[in-house]
Amino acid sequence: MNKLHIIAALVLITGMALFFSLSRDVSTYATFAEATENQHRVKVAGTLAKDKEMYYNPAENPNYFSFYLRDPKGAEKKVILLQGKPQDFDRSEQIVVTGEMKGDEFVANEVLLKCPSKYKDEEIYMKKQI
Numbered sequence: 322m323n324k325l326h327i328i329a330a331l332v333l334i335t336g337m338a339l340f341f342s343l344s345r346d347v348s349t350y351a352t353f354a355e356a357t358e359n360q361h362r363v364k365v366a367g368t369l370a371k372d373k374e375m376y377y378n379p380a381e382n383p384n385y386f387s388f389y390l391r392d393p394k395g396a397e398k399k400v401i402l403l404q405g406k407p408q409d410f411d412r413s414e415q416i417v418v419t420g421e422m423k424g425d426e427f428v429a430n431e432v433l434l435k436c437p438s439k440y441k442d443e444e445i446y447m448k449k450q451i
């Protein structure tokens with residue numbers, strides 16, 4: 322085999338490995354009830370239950386943050402995020418967590434926040450003028 326064949330084989334193997342690693346990370350949206358049934362990695366979208374406790378103590382464990390999330394069907398579960406508390410977490414309109422149910426808690430390793438738009442007041446003002 323010459324060098325060109327070896328390089329082509331390495332590129333092909335690297336591409337296949339990348340494809341398979343990314344395809345395993347595909348997760349679907351679910352409610353907490355569906356996440357309990359599936360026992361697979363899923364994404365749960367919901368809103369922060371502001372009346373429930375949030376816990377984050379970076380001196381004790383900077384990669385542990387817990388809060389309660391309310392899914393679209395109204396179910397509330399404790400979410401344990403294996404990361405630090407995201408900036409502006411309290412202000413988020415919607416939260417998407419990726420992980421799986423473990424017992425009665427949802428253990429997440431990824432979070433996506435939808436924060437209020439800084440242009441929201443301007444949009445409302447513009448609509449009133451029309």
